[in-house]
Every structure is written in structure tokens, then in C-alpha cells.
Amino acid sequence: MSSMTFEQLDLEPILVRALADMGYVKPTTIQSQVIPEAMSGRDIMASAPTGTGKTAAFLLPVCQHLLDFPRRNAGPARILILTPTRELAMQIGQDARAIVKGTHLKVEVIIGGVHASEHLPALTKTTDIVIATPGRLLQYIEEESFDSRDIEMLVLDEADRMLDMGFINEVDRIAAEARWRRQTMLFSATLEGRGLMRFAADLLKDPVEITAAPPRSERKKINQWIHLADDPEHKFALLTHILRQPDVSRSIVFVKTRERLEELASRLQQEGLDNAWLRGEMEQVRRVEALERFRIGRVNILVATDVASRGIDLPQVSHVINYDMPRTPDVYVHRIGRTGRAGNKGTAISLVEAHDMPLVLRTERYLDEALKRRVIDELRPQHKEARVVSRKKKDKDRKTAAPKPKEKLRKRATKDKGRPKWAGAAPPRVRPPKIDDDADE
Numbered sequence: 060m061s062s063m064t065f066e067q068l069d070l071e072p073i074l075v076r077a078l079a080d081m082g083y084v085k086p087t088t089i090q091s092q093v094i095p096e097a098m099s100g101r102d103i104m105a106s107a108p109t110g111t112g113k114t115a116a117f118l119l120p121v122c123q124h125l126l127d128f129p130r131r132n133a134g135p136a137r138i139l140i141l142t143p144t145r146e147l148a149m150q151i152g153q154d155a156r157a158i159v160k161g162t163h164l165k166v167e168v169i170i171g172g173v174h175a176s177e178h179l180p181a182l183t184k185t186t187d188i189v190i191a192t193p194g195r196l197l198q199y200i201e202e203e204s205f206d207s208r209d210i211e212m213l214v215l216d217e218a219d220r221m222l223d224m225g226f227i228n229e230v231d232r233i234a235a236e237a238r239w240r241r242q243t244m245l246f247s248a249t250l251e252g253r254g255l256m257r258f259a260a261d262l263l264k265d266p267v268e269i270t271a272a273p274p275r276s277e278r279k280k281i282n283q284w285i286h287l288a289d290d291p292e293h294k295f296a297l298l299t300h301i302l303r304q305p306d307v308s309r310s311i312v313f314v315k316t317r318e319r320l321e322e323l324a325s326r327l328q329q330e331g332l333d334n335a336w337l338r339g340e341m342e343q344v345r346r347v348e349a350l351e352r353f354r355i356g357r358v359n360i361l362v363a364t365d366v367a368s369r370g371i372d373l374p375q376v377s378h379v380i381n382y383d384m385p386r387t388p389d390v391y392v393h394r395i396g397r398t399g400r401a402g403n404k405g406t407a408i409s410l411v412e413a414h415d416m417p418l419v420l421r422t423e424r425y426l427d428e429a430l431k432r433r434v435i436d437e438l439r440p441q442h443k444e445a446r447v448v449s450r451k452k453k454d455k456d457r458k459t460a461a462p463k464p465k466e467k468l469r470k471r472a473t474k475d476k477g478r479p480k481w482a483g484a485a486p487p488r489v490r491p492p493k494i495d496d497d498a499d500e
């Protein structure tokens with residue numbers, strides 16, 4: 060939080076009142092950085108992960124602009140906000156409606172997966188702010204049912220994610236359609252990568268660059284650790300054990316593919332662990348329904364692919380569990396950002412098999428911190444138990460089934476000089492990482 064107040068940011072009292080109703084008392088760091096620059100008319104390029112308050116950081120200057128320069132005639136949208144996922148679009152729509160509550164401003168959302176009739180107001184009625192996912196919006200632009208000529212401000216939210224999802228051409232074309240705009244703001248979890256920089260250079264004019272990496276103190280609110288799993292069955296046992304802990308009140312379990320999601324969701328169900336699930340290419344009605352069941356607490360477990368890892372605001376998620384490690388560290392950061400929000404404490408647990416260790420290493424390097432290793436007594440990983448506990452038959456059986464360590468891996472491990480000991484560059488069966496010190500259960 061910054062030391063400023065919303066009044067000091069020269070926002071209209073009607074907006075400040077709406078913010079108070081939303082429980083926003085003071086601007087967050089990113090809000091106090093972005094709002095004055097945006098209100099002075101500058102283009103913005105901001106690195107701001109979700110959870111920092113970035114949504115209001117662009118919505119507030121947008122709304123203030125619309126109030127400062129009221130429209131004279133009926134007409135199409137003056138502000139266009141592009142965002143990668145439907146959930147995020149709906150979330151921003153909700154926030155925008157809450158902010159403009161006391162004003163005459165109209166907000167519409169255009170997303171795929173819903174019937175075109177729901178978009179009629181955005182296409183035919185006077186609208187101020189349109190929040191859209193690129194695919195469906197472009198379709199309307201091509202059919203000439205959406206008019207982008209009145210757009211004065213363009214906001215690209217989660218630009219890195221839009222690029223990752225392959226929306227670059229769509230976004231380029233939409234930006235070209237909105238060429239009469241006077242201001243563009245780009246928000247991205249990170250401002251790294253050539254693709255993103257080129258994209259930003261094309262779309263922004265002399266932008267102010269703002270970095271709102273979450274301060275370390277905020278990051279520390281998320282307690283992170285990993286459990287080593289011997290194999291998929293062991294991993295499943297770890298998961299069900301964790302989900303049954305009393306402090307695990309609301310959790311999101313991330314998996315990497317749709318197939319795995321379905322399998323895991325139904326296995327958890329069989330174990331009596333009621334859950335809702337969320338993945339891409341899902342009918343909109345079912346998505347909303349799943350999110351709602353989780354949001355209102357009908358179920359306390361949400362199994363999701365990465366489509367849910369960004370942008371959606373689900374309050375009070377106590378635990379994020381990586382059942383599958385994410386492909387890249389920035390996805391890890393986004394996933395764990397679902398917990399520990401708005402000052403609450405959060406926990407992120409990753410269940411890793413030997414073959415995930417390179418991803419763990421990369422993540423640790425990216426975070427610049429080691430992830431704690433933890434052990435659950437009754438579910439100790441076999442490779443560790445085999446070293447410290449006398450062998451039980453079960454363990455023996457497992458051990459014989461274990462693949463022989465590959466020479467190649469061993470060689471690589473010895474080459475990994477300089478890496479921290481805990482890094483476990485080789486699969487645990489080959490060289491168990493030192494986890495004893497951190498084991499706390």
C-alpha cells in the first residue's frame with residue numbers, strides 16, 4: 060500500500076465513494092504509480108502481476124477520463140480493454156461496474172463461449188467501456204458489427220499472456236482498428252522477452268515504464284514448499300492427505316492437461332473430496348457455475364488447468380497445490396499468486412517427482428530462493444526412507460521396481476558443481492536431495 064489517498068490522486072468523489080464501498084481505502088503501490096501518469100495522458104507500460112491491484116490501476120484513470128470528458132452523443136465504446144481469458148474479462152467487468160456504480164457510465168463485456176445475443180448491448184447501444192477477449196471481438200470487427208472508431212484509450216491487460224496464447228495477430232489488428240485512440244496502456248506480469256518488447260514498441264508511444272514487482276514482504280506472505288513424490292500413486296496419496304488437513308480450507312489444485320484434470324477430479328470425487336473443475340474450452344455456463352460453486356464455498360477444492368491461474372479473483376484461497384509443476388517459473392508465480400491475496404496468508408505446495416526437478420531448479424533460480432522440502436511422516440518418499448529406516452517389504456518391492464539410475468544422469472549431476480546441495484539435479488533415486496533439515500512433520 061502507498062501512503063497516498065485516493066483523493067490525493069484527484070479522482071472524482073463519486074469514484075472514491077465507490078472504492079470505499081469496495082473496501083479499497085488506500086491505493087496500492089501500482090495504483091499510486093500508474094494513476095497520475097495515466098491521467099496526464101501518457102502511455103503506460105507496467106509490469107504488474109495480478110494481486111497488486113492493477114485492475115483498478117487502469118480502470119480508475121479510464122473512468123476519470125470519461126467523467127472529465129463526457130460524451131456529447133450516443134455512440135460506441137470509448138475505452139477498450141483487451142484481456143486474454145474470459146474469466147479475467149468477467150472479473151474486470153465486475154470491478155468496472157462496481158467502480159462506475161454511481162455514474163452514468165456503461166460497461167459491457169465481450170467474450171467467447173456465450174451467445175451473441177448477450178453482446179447486443181455492446182454492439183448496438185451506447186457503451187463507454189468494453190472489456191473483451193481478442194478472438195470474439197475481432198470476429199465482430201470483421202463482421203462490422205463492432206465499431207472501434209470512437210476508441211480513445213486502449214488497455215492491454217496481461218499482455219504477456221495474450222502473446223503466450225497466440226493472440227498477437229488479433230491484438231495487432233484490433234489495435235490497428237483502434238488507431239484513433241489517444242492513449243494506450245499495457246500491463247504485463249513481466250516486461251521481459253523480445254516478443255513482448257517488440258509488441259510494446261509497436262503499440263505504445265513514449266510510454267512511462269512502471270515496475271510494480273510485488274515487494275518481498277508481500278511475496279513472503281506465501282509460504283512455499285515442495286513434497287517429493289516417488290511416483291504418481293505416491294503423489295496422489297500426498298495430495299489427498301494435504302487436502303484433508305483442517306487448515307486447507309480452500310484450495311486450487313493445478314494440473315497440466317485437460318485429460319489429467321478430468322482423471323484427477325473424478326479420482327478425488329471417489330475419495331470423497333468434492334471438487335469443481337475449470338479448464339479451457341469449456342462451455343461458458345459450466346465455467347461460471349464451477350467458479351461460483353467454489354466461490355460461495357459449496358466445494359472447497361478447485362481443480363484447474365492454467366486457464367485459471369491468471370486474473371481470476373477468488374477470495375481466500377488458502378492453498379495452491381501444484382499437482383503438476385508448471386512448465387515455466389512465471390506460470391508458477393502466477394499460480395501461487397492465487398493465494399495470499401489482499402494481505403491474507405497463503406500457502407503454495409508443489410508435489411514433484413524426480414523428473415520435475417529441473418523445473419523446480421528453474422523456479423528456484425527465478426524466485427532467487429530455495430523452496431523448502433517437507434515430508435509427511437506417514438508418506439515419506441521411499442528414497443529417503445530407504446536410507447534412514449530399516450527396509451520394509453513394501454519399500455523393497457518398490458525399490459526393485461525402481462528404474463536403474465542412468466549413467467548419463469549421474470554424470471550430469473557431478474557436473475552441476477556450484478548448484479546448491481538441495482537442488483537434487485539428479486532424480487532423487489539417484490542422489491536423494493538433503494531434505495532432513497527442513498522436514499518438519
Ligand code: AMP
Nearest residue numbers: 083084085086087109110111112113114
Ligand atoms: P488485481 O491485482 O487487480 O487482481 O487486484 C487484487 C486484489 O486486490 C483484488 O481482490 C482487488 O479487489 C484488491 N484491491 C485492488 N486494489 C485495492 C485497494 N486499493 N485496496 C484494497 N484492495 C484492493
